[in-house]
Amino acid sequence: MxxxxxxxxxxxxxxxxxxxxxxxxxxxxxxxxxxxxxxxxxxxxxxxxxxxxxxxxxxxxxxxxxxxxxxxxxxxxxxxxxxxxxLGAKFPNIISPKAHISRYANLGVGSVIMHNVTINADATIGDFTILNNHSLIEHDVKIGNFCHISTGAIVNGNVTIENDVFIGSGSVVVQGAKIPSHYFLKANQIYK
The missing domain is CATH 3.40.50.20 (Rossmann fold)
Known part of the structure; x- marks a missing residue:
């Protein structure tokens, strides 16, 4: 180990x-x-x-x-x-064996993919991002660096999320939306 x-x-x-x-x-x-x-x-x-x-x-x-x-x-x-x-440190991704990551998805470094996360085809996850339990990242999504996609959040297809974004628990990001850097989406909100 x-x-x-x-x-x-x-x-x-x-x-x-x-x-x-x-x-x-x-x-x-x-x-x-x-x-x-x-x-x-x-x-x-x-x-x-x-x-x-x-x-x-x-x-x-x-x-x-x-x-x-x-x-x-x-x-x-x-x-x-x-x-x-x-200082030369390496940051491996920490990935739950209970997560599903498409073979066609792309992951940066230093991220954590928690239990029951789904990352679908052609999704790109940046560096140092938290994908919390039961979050869903659909096809063709681009997530930047230092983001946190909270528990049960749904990010639909063709969404772009820039750097340093927080998506609250149970939120839904609508297909094709673009979320700017440093955005804070509260729990159970819809972003169009």
Whole structure:
């Protein structure tokens, strides 16, 4: 199994740990989080320390995943990604075995594809994006970097979602819509 360090220890981290355990590909070495005491645990994963450890960890480990959640904008996730990329870190995608990803879909790096997500043909998912449980990404959708498609959201065909967009739980994005960068779509809304 490959070794993996998680950055961020909140609620989103717990969900990602669950997907990693189901995936069975990575041994989680620990979590970096400035708000949780060293030696504490998030589920069964030990907190190693705060962000000051990142340069040392990047010199010893290659795989990282950003487990800071994203509601609204994503400047913290973006800052962490840029810092770690400059240190030579790699960001594999974390993909639930319960997700369906078309063989014709394209994925960037550092994203998490949660349980029961569907990504259909010719969809493109950017870097560091969260596709939360039961989200549906239809054919020919283009999703940018640092987006979060929340639980149960439906993104219909030929939609373009630019960078740093949050799509709330249960929302529907209508066929062919274009969502600009930094947009926040509340839960259960329809975007045309």
């Amino acid at each position: 490959e070794e993996l360090i998680l950055i961020g220890g909140g609620g989103h981290c717990k969900s990602v740990i669950d997907v990693i355990r189901e995936q069975g590909r990575y041994n989680i070495i620990g979590i970096v989080d400035p708000m949780i005491a060293v030696g504490e645990f998030v589920l069964d994963v030990k907190v190693l320390g705060n962000d000051s450890l990142l340069p040392d960890l990047a010199s010893r480990f290659k795989n990282f995943h950003i487990t800071v959640g994203q509601i609204g904008s994503s400047p913290i996730r973006n800052k962490i990604a840029n810092q770690m990329i400059s």
